[in-house]
Structures are given as structure tokens and as C-alpha cells.
Amino acid sequence: MAESTPISVITDDVRTSSTKRLWYRTTLFNAFIIGGVGFMAPGLWNAMNSLGAGGAETPYLVNAANALVFGLMGFLCLFGGPIANRIGMNWTLVLGAVGYPIYSAALYTNNRYGNEWFVLVGAVACGLSAGLFWASEGAVALGYPEPAKRGQYMNIWLWFRTGGPLLGSAIVLGLNHSAVSKSKGKVGSETYLIFVALQCVAAPLAVFLTPPEKVQRGDGSKVKIVLQDSWSAEMKELWRVSCRKEVLMLLPVFWASYFNQYQGNFEVYYFGVRARALIGFVSYIGTLLSSWIISRFLDYKKVTVKNRIIYSFYYVIVLHITAWVYGWVVQEIYTANPPSLDWSDKGFTRGSFVVILWEFSRQALQNWMYYLISTMTDNISELSRLSGILRGQESFSQAVSFGLNTKEWYGGRVPLAVNTILLGLAVLPTWLVIKDYNPIEHGSSEAYEEKGRDEEEPSVENFGKNESIVKEASLNK
Numbered sequence: 001m002a003e004s005t006p007i008s009v010i011t012d013d014v015r016t017s018s019t020k021r022l023w024y025r026t027t028l029f030n031a032f033i034i035g036g037v038g039f040m041a042p043g044l045w046n047a048m049n050s051l052g053a054g055g056a057e058t059p060y061l062v063n064a065a066n067a068l069v070f071g072l073m074g075f076l077c078l079f080g081g082p083i084a085n086r087i088g089m090n091w092t093l094v095l096g097a098v099g100y101p102i103y104s105a106a107l108y109t110n111n112r113y114g115n116e117w118f119v120l121v122g123a124v125a126c127g128l129s130a131g132l133f134w135a136s137e138g139a140v141a142l143g144y145p146e147p148a149k150r151g152q153y154m155n156i157w158l159w160f161r162t163g164g165p166l167l168g169s170a171i172v173l174g175l176n177h178s179a180v181s182k183s184k185g186k187v188g189s190e191t192y193l194i195f196v197a198l199q200c201v202a203a204p205l206a207v208f209l210t211p212p213e214k215v216q217r218g219d220g221s222k223v224k225i226v227l228q229d230s231w232s233a234e235m236k237e238l239w240r241v242s243c244r245k246e247v248l249m250l251l252p253v254f255w256a257s258y259f260n261q262y263q264g265n266f267e268v269y270y271f272g273v274r275a276r277a278l279i280g281f282v283s284y285i286g287t288l289l290s291s292w293i294i295s296r297f298l299d300y301k302k303v304t305v306k307n308r309i310i311y312s313f314y315y316v317i318v319l320h321i322t323a324w325v326y327g328w329v330v331q332e333i334y335t336a337n338p339p340s341l342d343w344s345d346k347g348f349t350r351g352s353f354v355v356i357l358w359e360f361s362r363q364a365l366q367n368w369m370y371y372l373i374s375t376m377t378d379n380i381s382e383l384s385r386l387s388g389i390l391r392g393q394e395s396f397s398q399a400v401s402f403g404l405n406t407k408e409w410y411g412g413r414v415p416l417a418v419n420t421i422l423l424g425l426a427v428l429p430t431w432l433v434i435k436d437y438n439p440i441e442h443g444s445s446e447a448y449e450e451k452g453r454d455e456e457e458p459s460v461e462n463f464g465k466n467e468s469i470v471k472e473a474s475l476n477k
Contacts, residue, residue: 024208025216027145031153033209034140035160037093040202041100041133043161044195045126047280048107061116062107063264063406065123069103070399072124076131077392078242081385082234084136089384090209092136097202099129104199108192131395138387142370143380144212146219148301150374154367155295159288162363166284173277212380224379241385246376246433250369252426254393257365259422261401262415263358269412270334270351272342279352283359290363298371305375305439312368313434319364320423323357328416330354335411375439 023029084092106122109115137157145153212223228234241247267276294315298308330351341348373386404415 021216025210025214027149027153027215027217030140030144030210030215031156032160033205034093034137035157035163037097037133037202037206038137038157038161039163039167040199040205041097042130043163044167044199045100045103047167047284048104048192048195061110061119063261063402065103065106065119066261067399067402067406068120068123069127069130070395070397070402072127073131073134074392074395074399076128077135077388077395078131079238079388080132080135080392081139081381081388082228082231082238083132084139084384084388085228085234085381086231088211089136089140090206090211092132093140093206093209094203096129096131096133096136097199097206099125099127100202101196101199102126104192104195108196111192131392134391134395135384135388138370138391139380139384140209140212142374142387143383144215144217144223146217146221148219149299151295151297151299151367151371154298154370154374155291158291158295158363158367162284162287162291166281166288170281173274173281225381228381237382238385238388241382242389246437247386247389249429249433250372251393252422253365253369253430254390255397256419256422256426257362257369257397258394259397259401260358260362260415260419261398261405262412262419263355265405265408265415266331266412267355270339270341271348272340275341275343275348275352278343279355282352283356286356286360287363290360291367294364294367298367306434306437309368309372309375309434309437309439312364312371313430316361316365316368317427319357319361323361324420324423326357327354328420331412331416335413372434378440 080092080096103119103122103126106115106118106120110119141154141157142150212225215223217223228237267279271279294312297303297312297315300308303311331354334351339345339347339351341351369390370387373390374383376386377383401415401419404418409415
């Protein structure tokens, strides 16, 4: 007896009749929605952590809470793809935004009243929510846009997501710039109240995300969807994707990319509050620049997609070698003679560049990995599973790293050594994946590209003639 799993397929055929495009169905609008939610929710969360351990005076409680956040987030990311495929991308995104203000509120109560249990409760809420957010966000950011503009729209998404920390860092800097904040300590409690208020906007904004079957791309193609008809079928598909050879070989780089959570401890150990605020602000400007540089190249049409992936991989390696050699040198100097630096001190620039280079290299790797997995499939349903696996493994890595950094290691040598080893071990299997890799290039309309139309144009000829839905029934023999 043989049985086929029932699926529904919405094809990406290009229409031939004139159809008016609705601005709120365009890929540009949805890029702003996903970017806006990322700006308010994880973006501001990252702003707090860019202060070093959530702006706390000591890093250990917040590191323990963050280990809990990312442990839960890893599981929810893995299963976020099937959940998003069953309940819809927009509702998954809504649920993915609700936990962030709870965690920020918990940090506020800890900062002002010394409350510790609420920090752990907030961490649970944030971890469960964040897992769903990341699984849906990656699929939307990579699966909605036209393939020829994938790097451009990924950059819009990441600029928004990084803009949150940039704004948050500016707020923190504005509230903690006085001479009182020159020394080590914690940020003012009013900082968290502003973050809570802004993060509460994320969930209502997520409601406006367009379902994938209604997205109107600029080149006239449709977002391809392959939906399983049951939860068990979704889980089987998740297992199948997880066992793909290239996915298994990419696990080391998935783990290595976000393992460096010693960065928060580094800032707390060696910088005053306002210095940490300034480092957070400047490092995110570097992150934006890093995202823009690599995304521009990933959309460069005079180079094949495969070569873009390979050349960008070399670029990422060079960045990481530079950042980590410099980081080790400065850390050894600080281990021998630990400083307490303000932005007015002579050695501030040298120390701040450790964080800036770590962030710059990490963002380049992030963009590259997301672009790589977006070329592994031609439908958004599988892309949601791939992005969930990527972010889930990163989350498990972050949970372990935050757990590792709950202890004060001498000179930070243990977490730095583990991170360096992970990065080194990731190079060979990642290279083995991409050297013979054949990326899937799909869904673009050559005729449309020759016309040179842009996404922002209000309408397009030949948008679509027929939207076909194929349903396969179960067969029993």
C-alpha cells in the first residue's frame, strides 16, 4: 500500500491580463511591515543587550535569563515553520511580537526594585514568542520579494531590524550621557519604560502583513506555496529538510555565527555606562554599513548567483579573521591591566573597535547565510522551515554561550577560545557545501527585468492570468 501526502500548491505562473496592483499587497509594503516589527520587537531588545547584559550592573542574572530565552527560542524556531504554514505568516508574526515588551518590563522591575523572578518569567515569554517571530520573519523577508531583488529587500529588512537597536542606543545615550554615567553601573530605569511602550506597537503592526498567496510582486510572478494538509505531514517535511546533507553540514556555521555573547561581558567589564551606550550606537551604524555592502554584492547581476555566494564567503572569512585577531590582542592587553573606560579616555577607541568589528563581521555572515538558504528552495513553505532551522540552531548556540558567560572567566579566555574554535571548525564543511552548490534561481520574469520597472511603480501589465491550485488526494493501493 502506497500513500501520498495531500498538498496544496499555488503556482508562480505569470499573469497575462492587466490587474491593478494594490500598494498594501506589494513586496515593498510587506518589507516595511516585517522591518517595522523587527525594528520594534527584537531591534529594541538588541539595543538593551548592546549596553552589555541588558544594561545591568552585573551580567550574570541577565545572562542566565538570556540563556533561557534562547533555549526556548531554539525549539520554537525549529517548529515555527510548520506552525506558520498552518496558522498563517501574519498570525505567527503577531504571536512572535507579544513577548518582547513583557521581558523589557521585567528588566525594568529588576532595575528599579531588584525583582529577579519576573526577569525569568519575562525570559520565558520572550523565548516562546521570539521563536515564532524568527521563523516567520526570515521566510517573509526572503520568500516574498522577487528573486532578482532578494539582496535588496533583505537589506531593507535588516536595516529596519538594526535601526531598532540604533534608535534604542540613541535613547539610552540621551538618557545616560551625564558625568554621573561615566563610571561602571546600570542604566536609568526610565530607559526601559520607553522600550516597553515602543515594543507594544509591534504586535498590532504585524496584523497588516499580507498572506503569501495575496502578495503582488513587481515582476508579476506569484509566491509559490506548498502546504501540507496535516500537522503530522508538516512535521515529516520538517524532519526531511533537517536531514538534508547540506543542512547538516551547515550546522557548525549556524552555531558559530551568533555564539559570541561574551561581547556583553566585555563591555560591562571595561566600560562605563555612557561609554557602553555610545559603543552600542556606533556599532549598529557599522552593522548597517556591513549589511549594505554585502547585500549590494549579493544582487550584483554581472556575477552568477553561485559566484556571489562563493566570493561573499571569502569576504566573510577575511572579516572574521581581522575581527578576532584584533579582539584577542586587545583582550590580552585588558587582562594584564583591566581598565574602566569612559568615552573621554585615551584608550576608548581601541577598546570600542573590538565590539564594532565583531558586529560588522557577524552581520556580513548573517546576510550571507540567509541569502544562501533562500537559494535552496523555490517555495516559501519550505523556506519557512529552513529559516526556522537556521535561527533555531543559532538560538541554541546563543543559549549555550549566555550560559557560559554566567561565570566570570579569567580574561574571557574560555568563551573567546570556544568561539574561535567554532568559527574555525565551520569553515571546511561550509566550503564543501558551496563549492559544488547549484542554487535554485526561480520566479523572475526576464521580460519584466528588461523593461526596467521598479517595485515602487503603482501597476504592472501582464500581472497574472491564472492562479492555479492543484490538490492531490490521498491514494491507497
